[in-house]
Amino acid sequence: MTHAGKVRAMQTKSILISGAGIAGPTLAYWLLELGHTPTLVEHAPRPRSGGYVIDFWGLGFDVAEKMGLVPTLRQVGYDVGELRLVDRAGRRVGGFDASVFRTLTDGRYVSMARSDLARLLYEKIKGRCEIIFGDSITGLKDDGSGVSAAFQHGAPRRFDMVVGADGLHSQVRRLAFGPQAGFETYLGYMVAAFQAQGYRPRDELVYVSHAVPGRQIARFALRGDRTMFLFVFAADAPVGVGPHDLAAQKEVLKARFGDAGWECPQILAALDQCDDLYFDRVAQIRMDAWSKGRVALLGDAAFCVSLLAGQGSALAMAAAYVLAGELGSAETPEAAFTSYERRLRPLIETKQKAARQFAGSFAPKTALGLFVRNQMTKAFAIPGVAKLTLGSSLLDRMDLPSYEMAAETVR
Template sequence: MKTILISGAGIAGPTLAFWLKAAGFEPTLIERAPALRAGGYVIDFWGLGYDIAERMGLIGEINRIGYHVQEMRIVDDAGRRLAGFGTKAFSELTGGRYVTLQRSDLSRLVFRSIERHTETLFGDEIIAIEQQTGDVRVELKHTGHRRFDCIIGADGLHSAVRNLAFGPQSRFETDLGYRVAAFEAQGYRPRDDDVYLIYGQPGRMVGRFTMRDDRTLFLLVFLAADADLPATQEAQKAMLCDIYRNGGWECSKMLAALAQAGELYFDSVSQIRMPEWSRGRIALVGDAAFCVSLLAGQGSALAMISAYVLAGELAASQGRYKQAFGRYETILRNYIATKQRGAIRFAGAFAPKTQFGVLVRNLVVRTFAIPGLARLAIGGDIADKLQLPAYGWPNAIAWVSPDTKARAQDQAR
């Protein structure tokens, strides 16, 4: 087995391509969008995802372009501090291996590491899959028919590969009852460097984060009154205006900035739960297989972890895909289930449904300022209890950085 088609050029797909290359396979990436996506939301990056990025030689650049947040602060209608805590506890729990950055920036860095060495088809998509005895025949919307030894769906919550090979999303999606939106504003005032501000009322929340180049990111989380998502950006903006029109703090200024925003991320807060992540020569990674939900804060790291393990198992099995897919699930299934359970608990903290819930949330956040209590309260969620297998990467390819080569050689020993 040699050729592998990967659908999705977000984070899981390029990470998988990187490690498949290191294992001696020939990956091809296909991405429906005409180019890498920009904007979006920020993520907190630590743990095993951080470790894998380091092995890929990316950590120096990640820390350079990332943000080192000093405080999470909850404010009232007048902008006064209600609760909050410094991020020192996170740094201590992660040994200082913790950074905040835009998801699109992480995606760009991972893709840059493979773009000159991996065939990539932008602006195209898989529209049909036919598994055959010795390979998989795919029909691409613009490129026609091609054959590959395996297909990997790394195409996110709304995976087309999952839909074609396993069935409609409705069979596997668990809607957590919230919607999320994110957008950037240029020249917004005020600015609060290295502080993540949160304003909340029952059933709705606004987060504001100051970024470089005079940009400000807004994250909005709210209870969903309707299961359907607005189909157009105009309708999405109208919904957000209806929900936040009478909000306090900076909601009116935020909505004025929203009206001028060119890009808007808008989606459901959902999990994907599947009885199996592979079927024949087709497998899924990242959100396509097990989305834990955006509010869990670990989707990007889990995408990298699953891609690394899948590539490693394909290398260890010397391309025997059934064996590799089975081992991949065995290693990650319980770990992912734990992350999904934690995400459900965490989701309610963003936009508590009642005023009492908001008060309790704020009280809990205040206690995080007590030395040692944050470690006790969230240490279990921060720590990664998975031990990454030690894989040998037989193809010491030239595009891997010297540091990464050295780590791969150490693992092979």
């Protein structure tokens, strides 16, 4: 049933969106279709590159289809053939045929660089709305009829509402709700990712992963003779290095993985040449409310499910679509924010719970845990085992609402 039209929709609004990653551009796209005037501000000086490879399916895939993006996603994405787990000598000790994911999702599944997804979303709105790079919000004042925003570099401006789509370390959340420590749950792991040119060996369409207790490193061959590397390691507390201290981050990875065997020496040598490293903690954001007055949060800023859930980008796109749809249907921003949260919260809480339960098997901290994990992945070759084990995690137990927005290609 079409949700729009139940109430008189609010008039055209000016909406400031902080963050030009996944959630922000998706929201801007749908707001443009509704006739609103979004402005994006992003503290990075340009659209980001690098990062890690994501698996994309579920409600986010449905939203991408509504945006006409699926053919392009399949072109830039990868049909991964195998997840291969190897030991110190590179011998296969576990893994499975990755086509099981496509089978369980009826083919509505693709793996891709997160930066490629962000680039495609950015291209959908480029030239259609104001996008400010190299600046950030430093102050917010909500007077009930609008929000005045102060910026690090630009002059103060006033908007009808503000949406924080600025990730785990959201500035909007800090300004409107308080320090991150009040909402963050650390899950006991750190993560890092980078890309290198010309790395050998290459295993096309194979995600190769090596682990020792508490540490895991993986590589995946990308187009253009690039290779993506992902590090995950257990840590009792978040590693205390600055978010922009590249040299210190590299030293942490060298100390953690220097004796891990396999290809770690040559991977760490490639890391030396890297100038774009993603380095962060694995954490969730849990909040009692995702909005306050005319300020709302979206994606990881509101409900980071963590890297372990494997669905952050897809959920961010689904949430952006719902938020835009509710803003197009409600009489006030506050009513739209309330409805948006009511629709999504049960799904998000389910995903967060599953991610917390999965944390221990993601990078097992003991030799026994690694052995059990490896044997379980081998069992996925038995018909029905993969479906029984993975099937529920690939389901989004929510129907995507239908809204009357100009660009919808699926009703």
